[in-house]
């Protein structure tokens with residue numbers, strides 16, 4: 001018998017007004033997997049993330065984490081189901097320091113945000129600060145810990161955002177275009193950080209346009225277009241998939257490329 005998948009995105013449909021953005025889409029993410037979700041611009045990838053993290057309710061279908069139906073769990077509580085994410089546009093508090101931003105990621109393990117800020121809870125807070133510093137250390141970011149986020153280069157912010165996203169040890173990390181806007185050195189550093197995050201036991205679901213990055217990081221790929229699944233498999237299988245080639249290249253070009261190959 002197959003083990004229960006970590007994430008079941010089960011027959012999900014979502015409209016925005018009259019526009020069907022996701023249609024009867026199903027895919028699973030297995031525990032410990034590094035799965036890529038790819039597709040052309042506007043295919044619905046970020047929408048899938050917004051549905052998994054509960055930013056929007058779904059119209060039909062079911063979303064389960066570790067066998068538990070979270071379809072009706074409000075967005076702010078999905079972190080307790082073990083879901084964390086990094087956004088296409090980084091969302092850190094620019095005037096606060098790196099360590100303060102990472103501490104904000106701790107709040108699912110705090111009984112409340114007040115816990116984090118209350119002077120009477122100093123020993124707990126001291127432990128969290130210690131954990132945050134250790135996490136920054138592991139990610140090679142110690143030197144930035146006490147600087148305001150606004151003063152940091154984009155690539156460093158991205159890595160800080162990842163430390164923030166995993167400090168509470170989620171089961172599943174959703175990454176929306178993590179390599180976008182990074183130079184080759186920053187991209188390599190990010191790749192290493194994500195490999196380490198995966199090794200620490202966190203399952204990854206990654207939306208990314210950089211196929212080389214996907215190839216290095218992920219073992220399986222799901223391809224969507226216009227909110228439908230058009231392919232699923234290894235990178236090699238996906239590259240040979242006619243529907244996928246057509247979606248990326250256009251039917252005529254894909255046909256020509258097939259003949260030329």
Ligand SMILES: Nc1ncnc2c1ncn2[C@@H]1O[C@H](COP(=O)(O)OP(=O)(O)OP(=O)(O)O)[C@@H](O)[C@H]1O
Nearest residue numbers: 016017019021039040041042043044045046047048
């Ligand atoms: N809140 C919204 N209201 C209305 N339409 C939306 C909303 N969010 C997304 N859409 C539409 O849904 C479709 C899918 O958008 P989405 O952002 O999910 O695509 P994507 O695959 O992430 O694209 P990209 O690769 O460019 O980031 C697009 O047509 C978009 O305009």
Ligand SMILES: [Mg+2]
Nearest residue numbers: 045046047088
């Ligand atoms: Mg997107």
